[in-house]
Amino acid sequence: MGILENVRAEDLASNLTITRLGPLLGAEVHGVDLRKPISAETFKALRSALTQHKVLVLRDQDITHEQHKAFGALFGELEGHPVTTSVPGHPEILVIEAADGLKITDAILPIARPANKWHTDVTFREKPSFAGVLKARVLPPVGGDTLFADTAAIYEDLPPEVKTRIETLNAEHDILQSYGYRVSDDKAAQLRREHPPQIHPVVCRHPDTGAKHLFVNHVFTTRILGLDGFESKRLLDYLIDRVKAPEYQVRVRWSPNAIVIWDNWATQHYAILDYWPHERIMERVTVSGKVRPTR
Numbered sequence: 001m002g003i004l005e006n007v008r009a010e011d012l013a014s015n016l017t018i019t020r021l022g023p024l025l026g027a028e029v030h031g032v033d034l035r036k037p038i039s040a041e042t043f044k045a046l047r048s049a050l051t052q053h054k055v056l057v058l059r060d061q062d063i064t065h066e067q068h069k070a071f072g073a074l075f076g077e078l079e080g081h082p083v084t085t086s087v088p089g090h091p092e093i094l095v096i097e098a099a100d101g102l103k104i105t106d107a108i109l110p111i112a113r114p115a116n117k118w119h120t121d122v123t124f125r126e127k128p129s130f131a132g133v134l135k136a137r138v139l140p141p142v143g144g145d146t147l148f149a150d151t152a153a154i155y156e157d158l159p160p161e162v163k164t165r166i167e168t169l170n171a172e173h174d175i176l177q178s179y180g181y182r183v184s185d186d187k188a189a190q191l192r193r194e195h196p197p198q199i200h201p202v203v204c205r206h207p208d209t210g211a212k213h214l215f216v217n218h219v220f221t222t223r224i225l226g227l228d229g230f231e232s233k234r235l236l237d238y239l240i241d242r243v244k245a246p247e248y249q250v251r252v253r254w255s256p257n258a259i260v261i262w263d264n265w266a267t268q269h270y271a272i273l274d275y276w277p278h279e280r281i282m283e284r285v286t287v288s289g290k291v292r293p294t295r
Contacts, residue, residue, distance in 0.1 A: 026252065033061075050261055054150060057252055060256075063135070069092050069285055071259075078288065079129065093283050093285055094286065096134065096283065117218040117219055119217040123221070129287055130265065130287045131261060132285075134282050135258070135284070139254055140275035140278035141278060146251075147252075148262060149268045154214050157242075158242070166235070167203055169224055172199055200215055202215060203215060207290070213266060215265075223236070
């Protein structure tokens with residue numbers, strides 16, 4: 001089990017106030033200013049809170065790009081992305097706009113909305129990212145919320161016979177499942193060379209807590225190994241569909257200069273595309289993963 005097991009953030013830093021957002025996951029953190037140096041005690045409390053609550057919201061954080069990167073780097077090494085655009089001069093900061101980079105118009109809105117799906121970030125990597133740190137830069141007057149779902153709770157509620165069936169299964173995760181259609185043939189070929197499909201357990205253990213999590217998602221998971229095409233699709237559709245139940249979710253409502261940190265291994269998320277014709281522009285730094293998913 002991880003060293004942070006059973007450590008409560010409230011016990012570590014008296015300057016922090018943590019308010020839960022939902023029964024399963026999510027919390028707002030007050031009492032930290034990311035424009036100022038963060039003490040070891042405060043960071044330890046934040047890190048523990050992330051393990052405990054899986055999604056943290058810090059509001060009114062008017063930070064620079066350098067401060068954004070510095071804060072993310074406290075959690076680990078930062079990584080870029082092979083497709084998503086970055087802030088000029090800051091390759092570690094991704095620009096998250098509309099449907100993950102797709103420019104929205106009236107013509108493509110009916111296509112983009114149903115294509116905006118639940119996912120865990122970059123599971124096409126050998127070592128999927130540990131966390132995301134997302135900052136609101138441009139917000140619509142209303143809408144543009146982000147939903148997060150608890151993948152440990154989803155796994156826990158699976159019927160016993162389904163748990164038995166999937167406990168030894170592996171699934172393929174492929175970058176081209178999501179990005180292949182939006183890049184040129186040459187770029188797709190490059191992505192295939194640099195990011196070949198990865199095989200991860202359908203159920204993996206969290207590296208900090210040891211908890212079991214369902215580890216398949218609509219955006220990157222293409223098939224379950226060892227099953228024929230029909231059975232793979234039927235089982236994968238069933239597992240992926242479980243994330244849609246509101247009982248496993250928390251809704252984050254954005255405000256100017258809000259920061260959201262999430263445990264990428266322990267959650268899936270969904271950015272709601274309900275604000276057109278207004279803009280929603282976010283910036284994200286991504287904390288690299290340290291280990292391959294294991295069961």
